[in-house]
Amino acid sequence: MMGNVNPLVWKSAQMPKIGMQPLRRQAMILATISEIAAAGTLDVTVSQIAKRAGMSAALAMHYFGTKDKIFLAAMRYVLELYKRSVKTKLEAANGPYERIVGIIDASFDASQFEREVVAAWLAFYVRALQSREAKRLLDVYARRLNSNLLFNLRQLFDDTSAEQIAQGLASLIDGFYIRHALQDSVPDRNETRAMVQDYLELWLERKNRLGR
Amino acid sequence: MMGNVNPLVWKSAQMPKIGMQPLRRQAMILATISEIAAAGTLDVTVSQIAKRAGMSAALAMHYFGTKDKIFLAAMRYVLELYKRSVKTKLEAANGPYERIVGIIDASFDASQFEREVVAAWLAFYVRALQSREAKRLLDVYARRLNSNLLFNLRQLFDDTSAEQIAQGLASLIDGFYIRHALQDSVPDRNETRAMVQDYLELWLERKNRLGR
Amino acid sequence: MMGNVNPLVWKSAQMPKIGMQPLRRQAMILATISEIAAAGTLDVTVSQIAKRAGMSAALAMHYFGTKDKIFLAAMRYVLELYKRSVKTKLEAANGPYERIVGIIDASFDASQFEREVVAAWLAFYVRALQSREAKRLLDVYARRLNSNLLFNLRQLFDDTSAEQIAQGLASLIDGFYIRHALQDSVPDRNETRAMVQDYLELWLERKNRLGR
Amino acid sequence: MMGNVNPLVWKSAQMPKIGMQPLRRQAMILATISEIAAAGTLDVTVSQIAKRAGMSAALAMHYFGTKDKIFLAAMRYVLELYKRSVKTKLEAANGPYERIVGIIDASFDASQFEREVVAAWLAFYVRALQSREAKRLLDVYARRLNSNLLFNLRQLFDDTSAEQIAQGLASLIDGFYIRHALQDSVPDRNETRAMVQDYLELWLERKNRLGR
DNA sequence: AATGAATGAGCCTTCATTCAT
DNA sequence: AATGAATGAAGGCTCATTCAT
Numbered sequence: 043m044m045g046n047v048n049p050l051v052w053k054s055a056q057m058p059k060i061g062m063q064p065l066r067r068q069a070m071i072l073a074t075i076s077e078i079a080a081a082g083t084l085d086v087t088v089s090q091i092a093k094r095a096g097m098s099a100a101l102a103m104h105y106f107g108t109k110d111k112i113f114l115a116a117m118r119y120v121l122e123l124y125k126r127s128v129k130t131k132l133e134a135a136n137g138p139y140e141r142i143v144g145i146i147d148a149s150f151d152a153s154q155f156e157r158e159v160v161a162a163w164l165a166f167y168v169r170a171l172q173s174r175e176a177k178r179l180l181d182v183y184a185r186r187l188n189s190n191l192l193f194n195l196r197q198l199f200d201d202t203s204a205e206q207i208a209q210g211l212a213s214l215i216d217g218f219y220i221r222h223a224l225q226d227s228v229p230d231r232n233e234t235r236a237m238v239q240d241y242l243e244l245w246l247e248r249k250n251r252l253g254r
Numbered sequence: 255m256m257g258n259v260n261p262l263v264w265k266s267a268q269m270p271k272i273g274m275q276p277l278r279r280q281a282m283i284l285a286t287i288s289e290i291a292a293a294g295t296l297d298v299t300v301s302q303i304a305k306r307a308g309m310s311a312a313l314a315m316h317y318f319g320t321k322d323k324i325f326l327a328a329m330r331y332v333l334e335l336y337k338r339s340v341k342t343k344l345e346a347a348n349g350p351y352e353r354i355v356g357i358i359d360a361s362f363d364a365s366q367f368e369r370e371v372v373a374a375w376l377a378f379y380v381r382a383l384q385s386r387e388a389k390r391l392l393d394v395y396a397r398r399l400n401s402n403l404l405f406n407l408r409q410l411f412d413d414t415s416a417e418q419i420a421q422g423l424a425s426l427i428d429g430f431y432i433r434h435a436l437q438d439s440v441p442d443r444n445e446t447r448a449m450v451q452d453y454l455e456l457w458l459e460r461k462n463r464l465g466r
Numbered sequence: 467m468m469g470n471v472n473p474l475v476w477k478s479a480q481m482p483k484i485g486m487q488p489l490r491r492q493a494m495i496l497a498t499i500s501e502i503a504a505a506g507t508l509d510v511t512v513s514q515i516a517k518r519a520g521m522s523a524a525l526a527m528h529y530f531g532t533k534d535k536i537f538l539a540a541m542r543y544v545l546e547l548y549k550r551s552v553k554t555k556l557e558a559a560n561g562p563y564e565r566i567v568g569i570i571d572a573s574f575d576a577s578q579f580e581r582e583v584v585a586a587w588l589a590f591y592v593r594a595l596q597s598r599e600a601k602r603l604l605d606v607y608a609r610r611l612n613s614n615l616l617f618n619l620r621q622l623f624d625d626t627s628a629e630q631i632a633q634g635l636a637s638l639i640d641g642f643y644i645r646h647a648l649q650d651s652v653p654d655r656n657e658t659r660a661m662v663q664d665y666l667e668l669w670l671e672r673k674n675r676l677g678r
Numbered sequence: 679m680m681g682n683v684n685p686l687v688w689k690s691a692q693m694p695k696i697g698m699q700p701l702r703r704q705a706m707i708l709a710t711i712s713e714i715a716a717a718g719t720l721d722v723t724v725s726q727i728a729k730r731a732g733m734s735a736a737l738a739m740h741y742f743g744t745k746d747k748i749f750l751a752a753m754r755y756v757l758e759l760y761k762r763s764v765k766t767k768l769e770a771a772n773g774p775y776e777r778i779v780g781i782i783d784a785s786f787d788a789s790q791f792e793r794e795v796v797a798a799w800l801a802f803y804v805r806a807l808q809s810r811e812a813k814r815l816l817d818v819y820a821r822r823l824n825s826n827l828l829f830n831l832r833q834l835f836d837d838t839s840a841e842q843i844a845q846g847l848a849s850l851i852d853g854f855y856i857r858h859a860l861q862d863s864v865p866d867r868n869e870t871r872a873m874v875q876d877y878l879e880l881w882l883e884r885k886n887r888l889g890r
Numbered sequence: 891a892a893t894g895a896a897t898g899a900g901c902c903t904t905c906a907t908t909c910a911t
Numbered sequence: 912a913a914t915g916a917a918t919g920a921a922g923g924c925t926c927a928t929t930c931a932t
Contacts, residue, residue: 641853
């Protein structure tokens with residue numbers, strides 16, 4: 043998830059002075075995600091996370107100021123991951139259809155659909171009920187996703203349909219995520235992605251049937 | 255939600271000594287749902303709920319024994335509401351198509367899709383991550399929903415399609431719920447229901463296109 | 467323990483009006499002793515005791531006023547039992563030696579050395595640390611025991627010895643009680659009694675050796 | 679009791695960051711014993727103890743984890759004190775007789791027979807009724823005391839007598855303790871010790887009288 | 891006479907957060 | 912840069928006690 047080079051490796055070695063801050067923050071962010079998944083609970087304490095990140099809770103507080111900010115940072119990280127994933131897929135895509143499929147693909151990317159990350163998503167959704175800032179972050183993501191979908195769907199469908207499809211796709215994705223987070227016997231990643239793509243297919247078939 | 259006759263109205267009037275238990279329990283159950291929605295949080299305390307229900311936390315504990323049992327009771331209540339709603343719709347329906355639509359309808363029934371109830375659903379989903387019993391309850395609901403859908407879908411589609419559609423419908427419903435719980439500008443109840451029904455329509459169209 | 471006629475038998479029959487008070491009180495007293503032993507704890511609640519006594523906690527409070535008074539009543543009852551046991555033994559005894567042995571016997575009487583009663587004694591001893599009144603009761607008992615022993619011992623020994631023996635006997639009895647209450651593998655009632663009696667014997671032997 | 683150097687004295691001076699744990703634990707242990715005696719009750723709260731120990735209840739919990747563990751630690755401390763006292767006496771003793779007297783002495787050592795410690799002993803005895811672990815600790819102590827006594831008594835008496843004397847001595851000690859904890863006008867430490875020793879004397883005299 | 895109903899007070903325990911070093 | 916030490920605040924839960932009927 044962090045790529046190959048883990049900057050925390052030489053932690054206790056020496057050279058602590060410069061640039062520890064970003065490393066510590068990053069460690070906390072990753073630990074937050076892991077801890078949520080490992081604990082199977084959203085009720086993770088700062089101490090638990092800090093311990094997993096290999097530092098004291100006090101230091102974690104020092105770098106983030108508030109527990110809420112720790113969560114927000116982790117949330118931003120996950121959203122950023124997703125954003126990049128989408129970007130990569132979009133760049134490799136040709137035409138609106140491929141771009142829409144790319145967006146869907148990004149949601150079910152291996153890195154996104156890991157058990158860990160899915161648990162984190164659910165946590166953030168819930169957090170958004172309490173935290174203004176968390177809600178704002180989630181809204182930004184939702185709006186971006188929607189406009190991305192809409193822009194490309196409008197090139198294939200009339201406006202009304204496009205909006206419906208966008209809503210449908212987004213809901214389907216969210217629905218699969220929540221089911222994945224909670225249920226045991228659930229279709230795997232590829233099957234799930236196929237089902238979402240098939241939703242798009244169904245609309246295309248309808249469009250073709252109606253002519254144009 | 256409590257019907258027209260609220261037995262708690264004459265509370266401070268004479269306080270009868272018999273049969274308070276079910277009234278208090280019901281009051282707590284309703285208060286739990288309201289408080290979750292009002293607080294916008296799953297982290298509602300027993301005191302908060304009890305206060306809203308017009309009693310002391312101690313009395314609430316007396317009648318339920320555990321905070322967890324309070325939540326479970328509220329959860330059962332909501333699930334029961336949904337179950338009844340489904341049952342009513344199914345009884346009024348003729349043929350598999352109407353029955354499937356009925357199930358969808360039930361999910362977006364006015365009583366189900368209230369802001370309060372939707373928030374409660376999300377709360378219970380999350381609770382299921384921590385509580386064995388909560389998970390069990392949710393699983394029962396999920397399994398029943400699935401078998402209901404499957405049974406009727408199989409009369410219209412081949413088995414493979416039926417299973418896909420069932421998964422799709424359930425995910426769509428969950429997805430719309432979560433979006434409803436979290437987002438402000440979201441299609442209203444009827445629009446939402448129409449979109450889910452349209453998913454079924456899309457499959458019927460495909461089926462017709464392929465000929466039988 | 468209550469003799470053959472249990473007045474609580476016709477409780478729920480009818481005739482509740484007259485004289486319930488003493489019956490209820492007595493039932494509570496017995497229940498207190500039983501509950502302490504059954505719970506294996508001194509931390510018995512009023513509700514537990516009342517339940518065992520077949521009445522509501524509210525009624526128990528009505529008759530006693532305070533939890534403390536419930537305990538005191540039970541304490542008085544046990545002390546009274548003991549007092550009577552001593553009295554009976556003393557009346558059947560001839561001469562100082564038999565009377566001393568009688569007092570010892572009373573302490574290890576079947577009715578006194580029941581597991582239940584022993585547990586109660588320990589409870590009362592502890593209670594005496596907190597409650598003035600409990601302490602006073604225990605002091606009365608201790609003083610009476612001491613004067614009883616002293617009076618008879620003085621007829622067999624010089625004053626100094628008599629006082630020492632009295633202290634020794636009382637301590638031995640208390641010691642065996644506490645060990646009986648707490649330990650598993652402990653000599654049985656008769657063995658224990660024999661050992662206390664033997665303490666007296668040892669002193670008699672010394673007296674004889676020294677010649678009168 | 680804490681020796682001459684109280685490491686907590688410079689507490690508000692600079693509050694070092696290392697090694698507070700053992701100091702805090704020790705302070706809590708001593709405070710537990712004091713508080714039990716001062717409150718005259720076994721129902722001492724963690725807050726009370728912590729306050730007496732000069733720290734917050736939260737910190738106490740931090741260092742012990744559970745109230746029960748606080749009590750167990752205090753219990754172990756008292757038992758350890760006693761154990762050491764016995765050990766010291768035994769090392770200074772020559773022959774079985776002196777060793778037995780040494781064990782008795784240890785029980786009535788100044789440090790053991792303080793009002794505070796005696797109250798604690800009673801508390802622990804009672805605690806043993808509720809806590810498995812407390813019972814285990816007490817059993818270990820009882821068994822060690824018994825085997826110590828028996829081993830030395832067997833060198834002076836036949837086996838049957840030895841066992842009786844061991845039981846008698848242990849009961850006498852326990853009895854004096856409980857009386858000391860509860861009663862006001864009670865022989866002082868030295869008198870008490872003398873009386874227990876005299877019990878041994880009585881047996882020796884009997885032995886001599888019977889020849890060999 | 892009797893009790894279900896009700897609660898205030900208090901306890902143990904947890905945890906985010908601060909502080910001194 | 913880093914952390915052990917420390918705590919206030921809060922939460923779940925229990926229980927003796929009161930009250931209205």
